[in-house]
Amino acid sequence: MTDTFVPPTRFAVPGRIAVSEQAASVWQTATLTGIRRETARAGTFRFAVPGWPGHLPGQHLMVRLTAEDGYVAQRHYSIASAPDDSGHVELTLDHVEGGEVSGWFHSVARPGDQVEVRGPVSGFFAWPGDRPALLIGAGSGVVPLMSMVRHHRARNLTVPLRLLVSARSPEELIYARELGAETTPVFTRSAPEGVPVGRMAAAHVAPLLAEQPSGGWEAYVCGSNSFAEHASRLLVTAGQPVDRIRIERFG
Amino acid sequence: MHITRGFTGRPRVDDPGLPPGQYDAGDDWPVLSAEVTPDLAPADWTFRVDGLVEEPRTWDWEDAHRLPPSAYEGAIHCVTSWSKFGVRFAGVSLDTFWDVVRPHGSATHAVAYSHTGYTTNLPLADLTGGRAWIAWEYDGRPLAPEHGGPARLLVPHLYFWKSAKWIAGLRVLDHDEPGFWERNGYHERGNPWEEQRYSGD
Ligand SMILES: Cc1cc2nc3c(=O)[nH]c(=O)nc-3n(C[C@H](O)[C@H](O)[C@H](O)COP(=O)(O)OP(=O)(O)OC[C@H]3O[C@@H](n4cnc5c(N)ncnc54)[C@H](O)[C@@H]3O)c2cc1C
Numbered sequence: 001m002t003d004t005f006v007p008p009t010r011f012a013v014p015g016r017i018a019v020s021e022q023a024a025s026v027w028q029t030a031t032l033t034g035i036r037r038e039t040a041r042a043g044t045f046r047f048a049v050p051g052w053p054g055h056l057p058g059q060h061l062m063v064r065l066t067a068e069d070g071y072v073a074q075r076h077y078s079i080a081s082a083p084d085d086s087g088h089v090e091l092t093l094d095h096v097e098g099g100e101v102s103g104w105f106h107s108v109a110r111p112g113d114q115v116e117v118r119g120p121v122s123g124f125f126a127w128p129g130d131r132p133a134l135l136i137g138a139g140s141g142v143v144p145l146m147s148m149v150r151h152h153r154a155r156n157l158t159v160p161l162r163l164l165v166s167a168r169s170p171e172e173l174i175y176a177r178e179l180g181a182e183t184t185p186v187f188t189r190s191a192p193e194g195v196p197v198g199r200m201a202a203a204h205v206a207p208l209l210a211e212q213p214s215g216g217w218e219a220y221v222c223g224s225n226s227f228a229e230h231a232s233r234l235l236v237t238a239g240q241p242v243d244r245i246r247i248e249r250f251g
Numbered sequence: 252m253h254i255t256r257g258f259t260g261r262p263r264v265d266d267p268g269l270p271p272g273q274y275d276a277g278d279d280w281p282v283l284s285a286e287v288t289p290d291l292a293p294a295d296w297t298f299r300v301d302g303l304v305e306e307p308r309t310w311d312w313e314d315a316h317r318l319p320p321s322a323y324e325g326a327i328h329c330v331t332s333w334s335k336f337g338v339r340f341a342g343v344s345l346d347t348f349w350d351v352v353r354p355h356g357s358a359t360h361a362v363a364y365s366h367t368g369y370t371t372n373l374p375l376a377d378l379t380g381g382r383a384w385i386a387w388e389y390d391g392r393p394l395a396p397e398h399g400g401p402a403r404l405l406v407p408h409l410y411f412w413k414s415a416k417w418i419a420g421l422r423v424l425d426h427d428e429p430g431f432w433e434r435n436g437y438h439e440r441g442n443p444w445e446e447q448r449y450s451g452d
Contacts (some may be wrong), residue, residue, distance in 0.1 A: 005299070005420055007368040011286030019436030025451030029253060065255040073260055074272055074332050100261050100274070108257040116253055121449060122435050124285050225282040229397060232287045242287045243368075251281035251331065 010243040017123025023053040027064060030117045032109055033088065038174045042140060044080060044092045045105060049117060052087055055079050056126035057147035058220065058248075061089070061119030065101055075101045078143040078222070078248070079120065082150035089117075092174060094140040125220065125248045129157050132213035133220060134240075136231045138166035138200070139174075141223025144248060146175050148220070149182060160213040166200045166227070184208075202234055209238045216241075222248040268326055269334055270443035276333035282397045283331060285431075286367045289417055293401040296366070298348075298385060302423035305353040309420075312401070315385065318343045323384055323407060328443040330410040340394075340405050342386035345378050348421075357425045363404050363415040364422070370430035371413050373406065374440065375423070382408055385418060410441035410448070 030047035037043050055061075057079075064074040081090035095106040127133050127148045135145040142165050152161045163183040167173040169190040179185070186204055191197045209217070219240050221231045228249045235245055269275060293312045301307035310318075321344035328334045354375065361378055364370045377383065384405040387394050394400035399416025406413050412432050433439055438447035446452060 005364055005422075007364070007366055007419065008291075008295075009287070009289045009366065010368045013368050013370065013431055015431070015435040018434070021436065021450045024436040024449040065258045065260075066252055067258050067260045068254055070252065071260045071263065072272055073258075073274065076331055098261075104255070104258050113256055114253060115255055118449075122432075124435050225397065228282075229288060236287055242289075245287050247285055247287065249281075249283050251279075251283065251333075 012243050012246055015122070015124035017056055017126045017128065019121060019123045020053060023119060024121050025118070027116045027118045028052070029114050032111050032113045032115070034111060035109065038092060039172050041095050041172065042092055042174050043106060044090050045109065046088055046090045047117070048088055050087055052089060055083055055089070055120035056123070056128050057082060057151040058125040058127045058144045059120035059122060060144065061117050062121060063091070063101065064116040064118070065104055073100050078147070080143045080146055082147055082154050084154070092140060092143045125246050127218070127220060129155060129159065131218040132160040132215060134208055134217035135161070135163045136219065136221045136235070137163070138223035138227040138231070141227065141248070141250065142174050144222055145220060162208055164200070164204055164208065200231060200234065202238060205234045205238045209240060216244065219245045221245060223250065225249045225251065268336065270328055271446050273328055273332055273334040273443065276335050279333070280335060280398065281329065281331070281333055283329065284416060286369060288396050289367050291366050291396070291401060291417055296401045298402065298418060299420035300348050300352045300423070301420065302361070303355040303358040303425055304423050305355070306351060308352055315343060318347050321347070321384060323386070323405060325407055327407050327411050330412055330437065330441065330448050339390050340384060340386040341388035342384045342402065342405070344381060345383040345385065346381060348385070349379060354423050358423045360424045360427045361421045362424065362428050362430060364419050365415050366417040366419045369415060371415050372428055372430045372433055372439065373409070373413055374427070377406060377409060378421070382406065410443055412437065413441050
């Protein structure tokens with residue numbers, strides 16, 4: 001055998017958390033127990049999942065909808081709620097124009113409806129709350145990051161946590177009421193008086209990297225692919241090591 | 252099966268080319284990779300085949316481009332449930348590389364690894380017989396970095412996480428060894444027609 005290949009650029013292999021094969025392969029019935037409007041386009045859907053095995057902040061699950069003729073649609077959704085033992089999980093869905101699954105949620109779903117879920121799947125993007133975390137998201141990409149923020153609060157964790165989040169306007173900023181001192185919002189179309197409007201830039205990332213916690217940041221980037229490309233490049237340019245950047249792309 | 256109240260799905264034609272649980276993404280080509288897109292110039296790209304082979308070998312961009320070209324036209328299927336039809340990739344058939352390195356009789360599997368450190372495992376039988384390529388062109392153009400350019404593995408009959416982007420090499424083994432997503436709960440083989448998404452499927 002030849003010597004082991006050493007990649008010129010490393011990424012964070014292996015994943016952080018071993019996924020339970022049991023949970024990943026079993027479909028369970030989830031009952032919608034509540035719907036909360038977040039913004040004009042996004043809503044939070046709360047489900048009772050009696051057999052939920054638990055999750056870590058950052059993980060996602062799979063939702064399956066079945067039509068009467070047997071047609072099935074399944075999509076991945078990040079879990080918005082912090083892990084707790086209530087037997088509930090929350091998802092926050094953007095209403096995608098013409099979207100099959102998000103369209104059903106936003107125009108048909110009502111409490112009492114049942115869908116199937118499977119998961120949690122993938123431990124790669126999970127944050128157990130152990131390392132300083134620098135979270136960067138845009139649009140509904142804030143969903144798995146919010147689970148981390150909520151976890152941090154619920155457990156009174158003292159490990160440093162910062163959230164940089166991009167939205168078109170204050171009205172479109174998901175979880176606006178809940179975001180606190182850990183959060184810096186960036187607005188791309190319109191902003192409150194005195195707040196600049198523009199794309200996330202080096203100037204937003206630099207101060208966060210300047211205040212390096214001991215051991216450095218573990219960066220979590222989430223959003224559309226174009227946002228993920230942009231934000232991960234900003235991080236690399238600002239000196240964040242590539243193998244300490246985890247990316248969740250919504251497609 | 253559990254019928255979802257009021258869910259009809261969008262109007263559809265029964266498409267025999269669509270594996271179960273997949274939808275046609277049309278012109279979209281979603282990008283799903285867990286790592287930062289590497290800044291990898293063709294001149295820095297290399298592809299190595301080693302492990303249980305007679306003649307381990309490394310090709311660089313120019314060497315690989317001197318090999319007989321081969322193309323794939325058809326569909327690709329991602330585990331996140333989109334499929335894409337009529338895609339056109341060009342590069343070199345993996346069979347061409349196997350002819351040079353000649354795997355041992357004891358070889359059963361390979362681990363594909365990327366210039367980023369990403370890994371994925373495949374049975375050798377899925378990488379031979381004209382079913383796998385090293386691809387560097389998409390639709391007549393150089394493959395875009397976010398889709399794995401300068402060159403990626405292409406194994407279109409399996410879910411696309413098996414088609415390692417920024418391919419750096421294949422290590423031939425006499426046993427199976429889970430790669431990145433397989434250690435994160437994904438299926439060992441990933442056949443879309445059998446919906447082998449997660450381990451246990
Ligand atoms: C790991 C992961 C986590 C995710 N987490 C979240 C999350 O927390 N929140 C969230 O909101 N999203 C999330 N997503 C995205 C989510 O999975 C879906 O992609 C999204 O909800 C859109 O699905 P849909 O069925 O509503 O739209 P689709 O039906 O899939 O449509 C998507 C787009 O394609 C167009 N389209 C496709 N086919 C047709 C057709 N035949 N006719 C007309 N138009 C068509 C639609 O108009 C629409 O613009 C996540 C994705 C991943 C991979």
